[in-house]
Amino acid sequence: MFEKLGAMPQDAILKVIEDYSADKRSNKIDLGVGVYRDETGATPILSSVKKAERKLLESQTTKSYLGSSGDPDFNQQMQHLVFGSKSGSGDRITTLQTPGGSGSLRIAAGIVLRTGSASAIWTGSPTWANHVPLLGSAGIEIKSYPYYDAESKTLQFDDMLGALQAVPAGDIVLLHGCCHNPTGLDLSEQQWREVSDVIAQRGIVPFIDIAYQGFASGIQIDNFGVRHLFDAVPEMLVASSCSKNFALYRDRVGALSVVSKDAKTAQIVRSQANNIVRTMYSMPPDHGGAVVKLILADAALRSEWESEVESMRLRLRSMRERLGGAMRELTPDHDFSHFERGNGMFSFVGVTPEQVERLKTEFAVYMVASSRINIAGITNNNVDHLAQSIAAVL
Ligand SMILES: Cc1ncc(COP(=O)(O)O)c(C=O)c1O
Numbered sequence: 001m002f003e004k005l006g007a008m009p010q011d012a013i014l015k016v017i018e019d020y021s022a023d024k025r026s027n028k029i030d031l032g033v034g035v036y037r038d039e040t041g042a043t044p045i046l047s048s049v050k051k052a053e054r055k056l057l058e059s060q061t062t063k064s065y066l067g068s069s070g071d072p073d074f075n076q077q078m079q080h081l082v083f084g085s086k087s088g089s090g091d092r093i094t095t096l097q098t099p100g101g102s103g104s105l106r107i108a109a110g111i112v113l114r115t116g117s118a119s120a121i122w123t124g125s126p127t128w129a130n131h132v133p134l135l136g137s138a139g140i141e142i143k144s145y146p147y148y149d150a151e152s153k154t155l156q157f158d159d160m161l162g163a164l165q166a167v168p169a170g171d172i173v174l175l176h177g178c179c180h181n182p183t184g185l186d187l188s189e190q191q192w193r194e195v196s197d198v199i200a201q202r203g204i205v206p207f208i209d210i211a212y213q214g215f216a217s218g219i220q221i222d223n224f225g226v227r228h229l230f231d232a233v234p235e236m237l238v239a240s241s242c243s244k245n246f247a248l249y250r251d252r253v254g255a256l257s258v259v260s261k262d263a264k265t266a267q268i269v270r271s272q273a274n275n276i277v278r279t280m281y282s283m284p285p286d287h288g289g290a291v292v293k294l295i296l297a298d299a300a301l302r303s304e305w306e307s308e309v310e311s312m313r314l315r316l317r318s319m320r321e322r323l324g325g326a327m328r329e330l331t332p333d334h335d336f337s338h339f340e341r342g343n344g345m346f347s348f349v350g351v352t353p354e355q356v357e358r359l360k361t362e363f364a365v366y367m368v369a370s371s372r373i374n375i376a377g378i379t380n381n382n383v384d385h386l387a388q389s390i391a392a393v394l
Helices: 012-022 047-059 072-086 100-115 131-136 157-165 189-202 224-232 263-280 287-297 299-330 353-363 383-393
Strands: 093-098 121-125 142-146 172-176 205-210 236-241 254-259 346-348 372-374
Touching (some): 047 287, 072 093, 072 254, 093 100, 093 263, 100 236, 100 254, 100 263, 131 142, 224 236, 254 263, 353 383
Parallel strands (some): 121 142, 121 172, 205 236
Antiparallel strands (some): 346 372
16 A cells, blocks of 8 residues: 555755765855754753753653653743743643644644634744644644745835734734744844734734744743733743753653633643643653753753853854854845844845855855755854855855
8 A cells, every 4th residue: 555655755954964964075064954053063962951861860760651741840840931920820821741842833733723713823924844734734724924025134024914914813823932933033022012912903812933942132031922922812822842942852842831711711721732642642752851840940950051041042143243244244235134133043045046056066055945044053163164155156
């Protein structure tokens, strides 16, 4: 029977990884895959994570099953991290441990589908390449609203607001909590307020994906959108990930929080979520979540983790400034200020697929065809080569 299957097209990022690995040039630069890298190009295990893992090894007494919603202490810690001062408010929020942010997004879409009251989930254009397949695979229609204008390399904020005014009541609007992937351009606090007003007026249900908390302006600031919307609407969904800010990528750590009108409804949502999990993967993996729980609950580990996140954030900021500055000098007639206006790991360069191909073949600079780059692939050593290469293909 398996011969009846057709092969799926290769993932665009995997192709970049393969081509990059095969390239023998010593000045090659990989700006494709979305993991944080330090100045040496490594994606290290955080020191706070290593210490928590050692502690866990000594103290853990059982590997027996947990429930479908994972470890209750982890869930409480994550709710606190993501909702800040709003967490625990009247038990309206229910939080479940999930396999990464991806698991959280998928379970959220499953819950939305079961309510039968949303006709679609609306995602910004563009959005993270996996949003549409991941959310759509739950069986719900995915529609889009304008977000980024490639020509001016700015947010299409008025168009976005206009489109949201036409979203039917009860539909879901997906927003990036911070460090928008792929554009790097986030809503300002004022823009969050305006979006939130429209969402509240129209009876839309916001769905915030926050996968980079701490990488934009700081751990306690980057959840502004979550905190603001919590006060503005009766219901919302929040998918969070520990892949980047704890560098726990392969350990698959994330959480889904659902805000309901009241505590009773929150319990019903939880039972539905547990049922979806039970019929998909039964329960989330424990190890990474146990590590996160230890770090967030221990003052010394938490403070070390916070400074590790801060140094990742500052390195990304510094690389954005170096690339932006170099482009200003090399190509004064072009506007590359979006590198500096952006937050987090991603920006578009803003060149064509043909120019992306030239960057690869002539300059050993690797990125996906859309020209989205991972800022963490830039170092003090390669930034000049990168800027000169971009300038050369313009
Ligand atoms: C916007 C966004 N959401 C969610 C995720 C999910 O990450 P993970 O499933 O690895 O936690 C990512 C990962 O790249 C992302 O960029």
